[in-house]
Amino acid sequence: MNDRLVQSQIEELERKLRAYERLIEKLPFPFTFADYESGIAIEKKRGDVRPHLRTIPPSLEKEAKWQWDIDLHRDVPFEKVEAFLTPLLDLVPHHIVFVDAQGIITLCNLQAAVDTGVDRDAIIGKHIRELLKLPDELIATLESLEKGEPLYNYEVLDRFYGIVNTRFIYNDDGSIKRVISMFQSLNMMKETEKLAVAGRIAAGIAHEIRNPLTTVRGYLQLLKSDLPDRIASLVERLLIPELDRANDIITDFLNIAKPADVKMETFNLHRFLRDDVGVLLQSEALLHNVDVHFDLDDQLDDYEMNGDRSQLLQVFLNLFRNAVEAKVAKTMRVSICSRKINHLVQLRFCDDGPGIPPSVIDHVFDPFFSTKETGTGLGLSLSKKIVELHRGTMKVQSDAHGTCFLIEFPLCSQPPFLSS
Structure with a gap:
């Protein structure tokens, strides 16, 4: 009976020992472990599968010593490194994108996703052209990849006006593992x-x-x-x-x-859109044969926003009047949508009008720019300024099926710091 018990204990110890051995074999990095109590040191060098055991002389050391040499490039799957870096790079106010040798996005920081209007999680695994909405020949990252040369302060003059820098991470065989691109937008400086x-x-x-x-x-x-x-x-x-x-x-x-002083107050976003904006636009809509439709995200039903109601009302009134003045059909449909996207509140004001010609869409926010004979070209400039004073951004998208203005605010409960 005792022999069977001893044999069972020995077999249990052997199973544990084999499990420890397999664990050590799977460790991808070199290390040294000195156990002074047992007088044994375990050492594994880079490239070795099995560790080496050696006897160490007695020592006054009571605690075991553990040393390792982890090379993130060699010893850790790079996808794990990217997952670790993502929340850190989300704090950077520039666009940072990693692509592999085929131009497929493996990392996209939050600023790049927000400025290009995409869902950051959905864009991972897609080609970089789907992020930038540009032909391949105009994408500096792909140019750098094709030539195999990093870019240093490369000036971009398309709709993403700014400076691009790229750097490479290589595989052991010398092939490119990743192209790291950082884009610094100069649009804000231009504005x-x-x-x-x-x-x-x-x-x-x-x-x-x-x-x-x-x-x-x-x-x-x-x-x-x-x-x-x-x-x-x-x-x-x-x-x-x-x-x-x-x-x-x-x-x-x-x-x-120099806008007027902003009178801050806290109000429910959806009640503001339905009651204030809705009532304001409804009378105008009846006069001009316009159907106003609201599509509001349930996630934002309880969201309290900080801002100046009268100035934000002016933004929506300006957008509505712009849509009406561009109307060519007998009736027009205007939709006002709210969405919670990443860490943003996105408001969309869309119409089904004739759209804005591509040749002028980049100038719609410029002061005094107008395609209407009687227009002053100041309504959209003033609207964009009001949105920016609320720490938001305002962009426009347009085609032959209509025009959408995208207004985005940070999703937070604290009021923005506004200056007059």
Whole structure:
């Protein structure tokens, strides 16, 4: 009976020993383990399958010593490295994308996904052209991959205006394992320069034109009663309204350069869209034969947003009036959607109008740019500025089937820090 028990214990110890041996064989990195209590050291060198055991002299050391040499490139599957790096690279405000030798995306940081309008998880495993929506010959990463040469401060002049740098990670045989691309957008710098110019122009307009306009309007109003009826009517119906219109243009332009103070409050996003925006647009919609439809994400039903309701209302009113002015069919459908995407609240204002021509779509947010004969070209510029003051972004997508304006805000409960 005792012999069988001893034999069973020996077999159990042998199974454990074989399991430990297989574990050590599977460890991909070199190490040394010195167990002073047993007087045995286990050493495994890089490339070895089985470890080497040797006897070590007695020592006063009580605790075992463990040393290892992990090479992330050789000893760890690179997919694990990318999974570790992803949350760190999400903190970088530039676009960082990893592709393999076939141009397939293996890592895409959050900034790249947000700026290109894709779902970051869905784009992994797709070709980089599906992220950038550009022909292969215009993608700097693929150019770098094809030539086998990294890019240093390569200037990109397409719709993604900025600087690209690429670096390679190689396999042991010298082939390319990954191309790491970092894109630094200069669009914000370009926008800042535009706003600086706009501010200087606006200040000049305010001083040089507004005061004379006010003076002229005052004298016309004063002299109107002394003029013949025909001329007085002309002053009342044409001259004074035109002066008021010019003054309104100056006011809008000044708001782009230096918007009014933002009056912060907290409100439920969906109630704001249904009750405030919906009521505001409904009366306009009836007048212009427009059907307004809301498609709101259930995930955001309880979302409390921080912002200036009146200024955000102005954004939606500007977008609606733009859509109506472009309407060519008898009826038009406008949809307002909300979605929770990654760490963002996305609002989409879409119409089924004729769309914006590709030749002008990059300029729709420029001050004074308008395709309408009576337009001032300030509505969209002012709307974009209001959204940016709420720490959001505003973009446009358009084709022959209609136009969509995408407004995105960070998904957070804290109010943004706004400056006047």
